Amino acid sequence: MKLRYLLVLALTLSSDLAAQVNAIPPMRHILVYGEAQARAIPDRFKISVNFEAIDMNADAARRRVEENVQQVLGRLKAAGVADGEIVATSMEMGARERYDDRKGEQVFVGTGVKRTVVARFDSQASLKTFLADLRTSKELNVSSVDTELADEAELRKALREKAIESSREKAETIAKAYGARLGGLYSVSDVAPQFQYGVREGSWPSTYEWGRFQDTDGYTLDKVQVTGSRMKRANLESFQTGYVTFTDKIYTVFLLAD
Template sequence: MKLLHALLLSSTLAMVAPNVWAQANTVPSEPHLLVKGSATRTVMPDRFSVEVGLESIDMQTDVARGRVQGNVERVLKLFAEHGAIESSVRADNLSIKPSTRYRNDEEVFNGTSASRELKAEFADAAALQAFLRDLKASREVQVTTAEPTYSGEGKLRAELKAEAAAQTRASATGLAGAYGAKITGLYSISDVAPSFAYGVQAGTWPKHPDDGDRFASGDASALDRIGVTGSRYRATAPGELLTAAPITYTENVYAIFLIKDGS
């Protein structure tokens, strides 16, 4: 078993950068295994957000304020008519400030600017599209849409981390067993990818259907990527969102397990 001990030790010991493992852990001097667990889930977005900026400028402050307030009421009414999620509707406080412009390189008073911003989210793209069709944009009513999101992202990420962590233990158990070794304890676990000099680059180890990447090393930034992918298609009018593609979330976990010869 001395040969096994030497093999495992030489295969797993490495130097580690000071900032690896969130600057909290170092590589143990004992024989160990470094394994990576990864979990991925693809979901459809269920939150489609829109922001409406309202601004009116007039020499009379009350006139500017009145026009903004009128637009606020119209936008809020459209939010309700098209099923905006009630808890997502936000209306900033009214802002009033002087407005100026340049004329012949001289700054001149342009009137009083009154402005507010409204935000809301819709549960599907069709509802947002219907809202955009009914909202008349103008110099005083500016509309912007944002990247679609998934409302259960936080819970989903926690589930993926748990799956990835379980995968590291299964991977380490299988690998140690193949060498006749035993796992004696967990030394470190993190979602930050290490950058160990094992002599291979990230991604060069073969994938196993039920296994994580073993001895993951190389470019830390490449490994430590919590992936969120997806795409969206927009209409010809700037900001109008028509539909959205699925979003893929990926969580990675890296663990160091202490081992010993099975004899």
């Protein structure tokens, strides 16, 4: 039975390797990737507020957490946050201990009670209004503030279309330069293949970047510049207003016509 299992496993690995090899056709082909980038100014801000109290009296810890939660919920509503944009976790309660160096053992210090409130603001001004009156402590603290884009799904869809267009344009330009013509489409993926001839993701020479604009028909992406290195999506931890870079990449293998 064990031998049969090993044989099945070996066959599975062999088929996976064969599929990887077959990702590159044996006939004449051209492999390109299309990449599109768009810069957008975040228009939504998500904040996470944590609450925790520790007390020998479990109910006292619970009351302090609930008082802080209700205080923050009131401030969120005063800042104009809609009820549907506020999510509060259920209460967590458990024993808390600390290590005593003198005794060399864990010592019980009380019962801990925890909750978290996550809220989304539709403007930076309302977030600042909320933070201006928020008094933090070891029992009430802000763990993170993330920036978001309300219509990110539509933007990413437009980026995918532009990345596909970019891959086709690249392939046609390269084929023409070598006196060849594109044939049929062999494969397409948004996951980088393992190229047998030594090229690895990250060694490509340039990135195509588009600015983000909106017209009456929705999103249009117009080429802005070509840069000499790959650009990564900007860190979204800061809630300061500024551009955030979104990227989409597609890998395509075209056959060359005779």
